[in-house]
Amino acid sequence: MQDLLYFFQQLVNGLTIGSTYALIAIGYTMVYGIIGMINFAHGEIYMIGAYTALIAITGLATLGVTWLPLVLIVALICAMIVSSAMGWAVERVAYRPVRGRHRLIPLISAIGMSIFLQNYVHLAQGSRNIGFPALIHGGFTFGSPDTFQAQISYMQITIFITTLICMTALSVFISRSRTGRACRAVSQDLGMANLLGIDTNRIISATFVIGAALAAVAGLLLGMYYGSIDPLFGFIAGLKAFTAAVLGGIGSIPGAMLGGLVLGVAESLTSGYLSGEYKDVVSFGLLILILLFKPTGLLGKPEVEKI
Amino acid sequence: MRISVKKLATAVSASVALMAAGQASAEIQIGIAGPMTGPVAQYGDMQFSGARMAIKRINENGGVMGEKLVGVEYDDVCDPKQAVTVANSLVNDGVRFVVGHLCSSSTQPASDIYEDEGVLMITPASTNPDITDRGYELVFRTIGLDSMQGPVAGNYIASQNPERVAIIHDKQQYGEGIATAVRDTLKDKGVDIAMFEGITAGAKDFSSLISKLKQADVDYVYYGGYHPELGLILRQAKQAGLDAQFMGPEGVGNKDINTIAGDAAEGLLVTLPPSFDKKSENQDLVKAFEDAGEDPTGPFVLTSYTAVQLIADGIEKADSTDPFDVAEALRSGSFDTPIGTVQYDKKGDLKSFDFVVYRWHSDGTKTPVK
Structure with a gap:
């Protein structure tokens, strides 16, 4: 019974972290699906989302607003607006001018943007770890107090539900809305979509904005869950989310969701049963294995040569 | 032009x-x-x-x-x-x-x-x-040296008669070095070491580690490393309901740990050089x-x-x-x-240097233990 509870606890830990990886991974996978480039500055957009949320929370606290749902919603909206604006601006400044060139050029431009944003936040906010207030306390516990007690915190539940809502909204948006249909068309064939009268520039901008908004949601959630943020934390999270996107099949939205969850659970079970030191070894080893045996990722479709 | x-x-x-x-x-x-x-x-x-x-x-x-x-x-x-x-x-x-x-x-x-x-x-x-x-x-x-600081921490932990001790470090030269010194001291004293494990410096998510510490039912956790990671471990451990005494070296003993860990930093034990300013x-x-x-x-x-x-x-x-x-x-x-009278040995180390165990408080102050 105790072992089962322990397994359950590690599974919950893994799913929590995995669902936020998935939120960030969407940004990578959508951009790749549409223009075939890897937006390495995406992790920084997530980091900026977390900083904006913290600034909003601190600002509200000084104004005396403490009603939790209001604080969370205002922080979330602020973070999403700033991150989306940032995602849009990054695309305009760093990617659009080099679009259509050799694929290495936008990649290098993206890495440059990532370094720029990291250092910008370093300068603007200082390089130290900043504590993030834990706004949601408590949780459900299972098991008797004498032995191992599994705990699902309200924070973890909040992360699950928020992720679920975001993912559902995104799926509906992509499959039902006019812009979503245009997104799918552009991802199938950018040139043809353009010929048929779709404003592809607008659709590409929309992709960046959606990815950035979801990353901002992840920024707020993870900031509260972990408890501190620093200018470099977007880099590691971005790397993990990118791995999740490739694992699930880059370019595929359900793939990014699945990839994130698989990666999160693999990490948490490794550190739970093996050792925390092997966490990254296992997650990146898993990536290599999948790429060897199924290069398109778990849910990716093989790329058909377009004639 | x-x-x-x-x-x-x-x-x-x-x-x-x-x-x-x-x-x-x-x-x-x-x-x-x-x-x-x-x-x-x-x-x-x-x-x-x-x-x-x-x-x-x-x-x-x-x-x-x-x-x-x-x-x-x-x-x-x-x-x-x-x-x-x-x-x-x-x-x-x-x-x-x-x-x-x-x-x-x-x-x-x-x-x-x-x-x-x-x-x-x-x-x-x-x-x-x-x-x-x-x-x-x-x-x-x-x-x-760590070889002086580790035994001070190890001896203190041993004197508290803990049942099971976990030692965590950040895999860096300083953190792992001091964690090893603590482990060796505890082993000599016959204390049961339930875990000796590394984490990645810069990591933010310690939920798996904390569940593992809970499962191992440890009552003392020694952390070799710096405050950004320990601050998060303390905070996440408190939220997860882990009831253990944490201890760390001078690398964790500064006020930044309070901004990260908040109340969870209360009662943390730290080995520090004596307060020369006193x-x-x-x-x-x-x-x-x-x-x-x-x-x-x-x-x-x-x-x-x-x-x-x-x-x-x-x-x-x-x-x-x-x-x-x-x-x-x-x-x-x-x-x-x-810092007192300084004399060097051949290697360039101080001939004598004391470390003292302090209890850290959530307002950033510290009081000597013992």
């Missing part, structure tokens, strides 16, 4: 070279190398404020052999790669005495360069034993810091102050600014400093 970038660069570098030459003739340059930015910049602040104060006070008292000391500051971000770059540029700038570096993992690669290039280095904070263990002539420190003979100095609006209470403020003072005293004693003569003078002499 087009301005030639090349010409401009030549002009700038020429004027810089002139300035440097002008300084070298009349002043003794003291390099201060440590993290001004980055995750452990808090410790860098202590180092820089201590060294600056020492330079200021020595100059007010007439300098060294009639010459003024000039501080030259370098930022190594506590990154080993950056430390090598800093060491090289310091050598290029003609600096021959260094107070630094702070993190053991920076001090070690930088000291290779200093030793080769004839630069005398005194680290005010690096506690890893390997640094002075390589037979180098020009490497000193004004702090104790010693009665240092009250003049403490007042000087306070008048300047600086905080003298950090663990590395007065060790840095002492490092500068030792360089000055060594130069006076050797009657030479040659780093090798100064090193010889430091090894043979005995010096009165804010």
Whole structure:
């Protein structure tokens, strides 16, 4: 019974972290699906989302607003607006001018943007770890107090539900809305979509904005869950989310969701049963294995040569 | 009109070279190398404020052999790669005495360069034993070793008769070194060590680790590393309902841990150098810091102050600014400093240095235990 509870606890830990990886991974996978480039500055957009949320929370606290749902919603909206604006601006400044060139050029431009944003936040906010207030306390516990007690915190539940809502909204948006249909068309064939009268520039901008908004949601959630943020934390999270996107099949939205969850659970079970030191070894080893045996990722479709 | 970038660069570098030459003739340059930015910049602040104060006070008292000391500051971000770059540029700038570096993992690669290039280095904070263990002539420190600090922590834990102890470290030279020293002490005392495990420095999610600590039912957790990670571990452990006593080395004992961990930092045990700022003979100095609006209470403020003072005293004693003569003078002499009487052994380690166990509080203060 105790072992089962322990397994359950590690599974919950893994799913929590995995669902936020998935939120960030969407940004990578959508951009790749549409223009075939890897937006390495995406992790920084997530980091900026977390900083904006913290600034909003601190600002509200000084104004005396403490009603939790209001604080969370205002922080979330602020973070999403700033991150989306940032995602849009990054695309305009760093990617659009080099679009259509050799694929290495936008990649290098993206890495440059990532370094720029990291250092910008370093300068603007200082390089130290900043504590993030834990706004949601408590949780459900299972098991008797004498032995191992599994705990699902309200924070973890909040992360699950928020992720679920975001993912559902995104799926509906992509499959039902006019812009979503245009997104799918552009991802199938950018040139043809353009010929048929779709404003592809607008659709590409929309992709960046959606990815950035979801990353901002992840920024707020993870900031509260972990408890501190620093200018470099977007880099590691971005790397993990990118791995999740490739694992699930880059370019595929359900793939990014699945990839994130698989990666999160693999990490948490490794550190739970093996050792925390092997966490990254296992997650990146898993990536290599999948790429060897199924290069398109778990849910990716093989790329058909377009004639 | 087009301005030639090349010409401009030549002009700038020429004027810089002139300035440097002008300084070298009349002043003794003291390099201060440590993290001004980055995750452990808090410790860098202590180092820089201590060294600056020492330079200021020595100059007010007439300098060294009639010459003024000039501080030259370098930022190594506590990154080993950056430390090598800093060491090289310091050598290029003609600096021959260094107070630094702070993190053991920076001090070690930088000291290779200093030793080769004839630069005398005194680290005010690096506690890893390997640094002075390589037979180098020009490497000193004004702090104790992990091999002294580890047993203090290990003996304290053993004296509390814990049932099961977990030891976590950040896989870096400092953290793993001290965690190993604690483990060895505990093993000698026959304490049951349930876990000895590394985490990744910079990681944020410790939920799996904490579940594992709960499962192992430990009552003591020793963490070898720095405050950003321990702060998060404390906070996440409190939220997950882990009931264990945490302990860490001086790398976790600063006020930044309170901003990260909040209430969860209350009751944390920390081994630190004794509070030199509480010693009665240092009250003049403490007042000087306070008048300047600086905080003298950090663990590395007065060790840095002492490092500068030792360089000055060594130069006076050797009657030479040659780093090798100064090193010889430091090894043979005995010096009165804010951290007590300093005597060096052959390796460049202090002959005696105490660590004290403190209990940390959520308001950033600390009280001695025992």
